Amino acid sequence: MVHSVPPGTPMIAIILDDMGLDRRRSEQATRLPGPLTLSYMSYADDLIAQTGSARARGHELMLHLPMEPEGDADPGPGALLMKLSDGELRERIDFALGRFPGFVAVNNHMGSRLTADPARMRLVLGAIRRSGHLFLDSLTTPRAVALSLGPKMGVPTIVRDVFLDDVDSQEEVWFRLLKAEHIAETEGTAIAIGHPRDATLAVLEDWIAERGNRSAKLVPVSAIARVRLGRQQLVMIKP
Numbered sequence: 001m002v003h004s005v006p007p008g009t010p011m012i013a014i015i016l017d018d019m020g021l022d023r024r025r026s027e028q029a030t031r032l033p034g035p036l037t038l039s040y041m042s043y044a045d046d047l048i049a050q051t052g053s054a055r056a057r058g059h060e061l062m063l064h065l066p067m068e069p070e071g072d073a074d075p076g077p078g079a080l081l082m083k084l085s086d087g088e089l090r091e092r093i094d095f096a097l098g099r100f101p102g103f104v105a106v107n108n109h110m111g112s113r114l115t116a117d118p119a120r121m122r123l124v125l126g127a128i129r130r131s132g133h134l135f136l137d138s139l140t141t142p143r144a145v146a147l148s149l150g151p152k153m154g155v156p157t158i159v160r161d162v163f164l165d166d167v168d169s170q171e172e173v174w175f176r177l178l179k180a181e182h183i184a185e186t187e188g189t190a191i192a193i194g195h196p197r198d199a200t201l202a203v204l205e206d207w208i209a210e211r212g213n214r215s216a217k218l219v220p221v222s223a224i225a226r227v228r229l230g231r232q233q234l235v236m237i238k239p
Contacts, residue, residue, distance in 0.1 A: 020044025067111030
């Protein structure tokens, strides 16, 4: 999925995580004008049909991979956990990577503990390198190591800039979207992560409808990855 914009145009990618679990809201998200980047939970049901429908509507796909957080929150079935052996961890990663076709990138669901561990993340990034995908660190901890490890391992790696809806209100989502626009206008690109929630979907519907009046262009995350990573890594990102 290749999108061209005039040189110097600010670009924003909007990623919606946790796709595929709440079927009604996930379907509502796919009906928004794109291109959005929709990250489907690895343990959701009926993923081939769900993701095929989203791709047919012009959205880019990602795999949302649950990883162990700090604290007691449950990351969900098949999560990558610190206690697993290397072999068990590889089995879970490979299973998740095979859940549906056509995704360009993997990002972490939760993972504030595991994404900060260099040994565990070397194993994760090695699997992603073999599969030929991009890794996007959701940055659930400031101690995340993927952005430093990924380039050394030959894995195209980028990070998000803004969480849209960790406060679940339309006012806050608007504020965060405007923050993402400012980042795009000053830095050239911005990546914002939200979820298929009522407030987020309502704001995105209005924001997308007004995008003709905005300087920043909505693009899939792969377009921003190509800018951030440089042309030398262009071939490393699956189309």
